[in-house]
Amino acid sequence: MTKMAHEIGPLLKELREAEELTQARLYQNVLSRRQAIRLEAGETDIKAEHLLTLLDRLDMALPEFQYRLQKRQPQVAPPTPQTAMLDTVAAKLNTWLDADMTPGEVRAMENFALGRPFFTVNQIKTLMTIAARLPWDAYDRLTKKLAAQLADMADMPGVQRLRYTLYFNKTMFSLLGGLPDTALRLVPQAQALASDRMDDQIMLQFLQRMAETLVTKDPAAVYAATEGLITHLRGLGLAMMADSLIDNRRHMLSSVNLHPRWTPAELGAAARLFAIVPWELKKDRQGYLAKFPGLLAAAGQPLSAYRDVY
Known part of the structure; x- marks a missing residue:
């Protein structure tokens, strides 16, 4: 246009x-x-x-x-306090999804996300960044609303990618939230909208294998089904992506109480990922690390000691 x-x-x-x-x-x-x-x-x-x-x-x-x-000189509307706060929240969460949020930011996010009947495409992009920090019920209601609105605009340039991202994210957050059955139902919707890009295909394979094996409640099956993808990524030189899959797998196992112990590879991935996160967005670093069940006990020494462990 x-x-x-x-x-x-x-x-x-x-x-x-x-x-x-x-x-x-x-x-x-x-x-x-x-x-x-x-x-x-x-x-x-x-x-x-x-x-x-x-x-x-x-x-x-x-x-x-x-x-x-x-x-005509294009008019730029001054941001309202709510939109200014939402922009701040989106900027933080774009940097790190686990960044601290103030109570006021959480309220602004929830009021905006749940109190409007319709969103523009730019607002949808912002919401897709911040939605993961909503409680699951609110997140589920919001994503269903956004899915319907994006389906109405399916012929608009760029909207198919937004629709894919919406379903991909919801599949991911379902697994991270201990809902593998929900994830299994969502995977085909994400697959139908995915591109041929290698990262899309690898990530969808990972999510599908995680969902299919988590419902069996067999941790060994989960590791066996996903280890080949992680090894493949390392062979392609995509080390950070491999570490992310290792950490997500561990989190998804923990969410359904199936994580048996921290493996050396998981400690190494955590050490490398924590070395690059923006800790300035998290006030209580030790408190945050303590939220990872068994991490500090399994490490037994500073986590940085595991940065070269794969």
């Missing part, structure tokens, strides 16, 4: 508000409520015949609208 196309909707919004027209009245029988919101947010274009209908309702000729569009 061209820059000019991005500005048609915002200009229509300015003209509508100047005429004191509601969205329902201006866009009646032309656009749905969701389509109108997306248009006025500058996220979609509009067909020429629909634009002419709207201009007729605004009592404005096309040449005048074109003139105003060319002269």
Whole structure:
């Protein structure tokens, strides 16, 4: 979409508000409520015949609208306290998903996520970053709402990737939250939207194998089903991705009380991952490490001693 196309909707919004027209009245029988919101947010274009209908309702000729569009200076709305706080939360969680959050940030996140009937694409991107810190019931309700809205925009550029990410994340968080049966139901939805990228295919294989073996309640089967993928990643030089899978596997096993003990490989992966996390976003480092069941006892020495253990 061209820059000019991005500005048609915002200009229509300015003209509508100047005429004191509601969205329902201006866009009646032309656009749905969701389509109108997306248009006025500058996220979609509009067909020429629909634009002419709207201009007729605004009592404005096309040449005048074109003139105003060319002269228009894009208006940037000042952030509200809530959106400013959400931006802060998203920035922190983009850096590290386990970053500390204040009670005010948690409230702002929950109120925004659960109190609105509809979101723009940019808001959906923000929500997909912060949603993992919601309680599961709230996260589940929100992701179902976002899935329905993204399905309505399936033909919009970039939306398929957002839909894939939504289902991939929900599958991952289901496993991390001790819900392998839920993850098994979600894997096919993520697979249907995945690209041919190697990282997509490897991660989906990992999640599928984790879900299939966790429901058997056999830790040995979990390790056997996933070790080959991890070895393959190391062979490709993707050491950090391999460490992430090791740590996620350990977490997923712990979430269903099937993690028997910390293996040397798990201690090594944890040591390397903790060496690069932004600890400035976590006030109580030792308290955070204590939340990893059995980690400090299994290490028996500073975790950094395991950085070269694979």
